[in-house]
Amino acid sequence: MIGRLSGQLLEKSPPRVLIDVGGVGYEVDVPMSSFYDLPEIGARVVLLTEFIVREDAQLLYGFLTAAERDTFRQLIRISGVGPRTALAVLSGMSVGDLSQAVALQESARLLKVPGIGKKTAERLLLELKGRLAPELPGAAGTVASDAGGDIIRALISLGYSDREAAGAVRALPAGVSVSDGIRQALKQLGKS
Numbered sequence: 453m454i455g456r457l458s459g460q461l462l463e464k465s466p467p468r469v470l471i472d473v474g475g476v477g478y479e480v481d482v483p484m485s486s487f488y489d490l491p492e493i494g495a496r497v498v499l500l501t502e503f504i505v506r507e508d509a510q511l512l513y514g515f516l517t518a519a520e521r522d523t524f525r526q527l528i529r530i531s532g533v534g535p536r537t538a539l540a541v542l543s544g545m546s547v548g549d550l551s552q553a554v555a556l557q558e559s560a561r562l563l564k565v566p567g568i569g570k571k572t573a574e575r576l577l578l579e580l581k582g583r584l585a586p587e588l589p590g591a592a593g594t595v596a597s598d599a600g601g602d603i604i605r606a607l608i609s610l611g612y613s614d615r616e617a618a619g620a621v622r623a624l625p626a627g628v629s630v631s632d633g634i635r636q637a638l639k640q641l642g643k644s
Contacts, residue, residue: 454478454503454512461497464490467539469514471497480514481535483524483542485615489516504528504535511535519547530579532572540567541576546618552601554580600624603633607641616641 457480459473466487471478480499482490491497499514500521513535515521520542527538541550544565553561554577562573600621607617620637628636 454501456498456500457514458498459496461491461493461495464493467543471499478512480512481539482514482516483520483539484544485542485546486514486516486520513539517547523547523550526580526583527576530575532575537567537572541565544568546615549604549615549618550580552604553577557581599628599630599633602630603637606630606634607637610638612641
């Protein structure tokens, strides 16, 4: 089993990357959340991996964080959810966003992911409940009173994507109030 790759990034063509590890090139599919954070071509990169063997293919999936890989593993354990669907979910929303959606049982957030229909979204919410890591935002069920969750929902209602909203909230200082957080996040999103 291949659990980690460390080498030179040779090619980036979404969602696949090519990594040279000791003269051997590994083609690795990565979620877009990891793809956007990859270094420039020619730079050194380290990916945590999940190696899947089927009767017709050997597939390698890579992730920049352990949380992404663990969530991918949880997703592919669900009946009817294969690696491509799991990759689509992680490409469409961050691990924190998925954790919040599961904690709040918000199927509408999952329906925004391409390839996820109503039945699959409901199955994901049911199967993932209580299975995502408790240290993830929203997994403990405290999002409703958390200022970060309120700020994210406000930004989403203003038309920003889950990814943009979550990124803006991560940049906010700890302990910020909801109104100040929304104001600061809007300033930050306006600059980018």
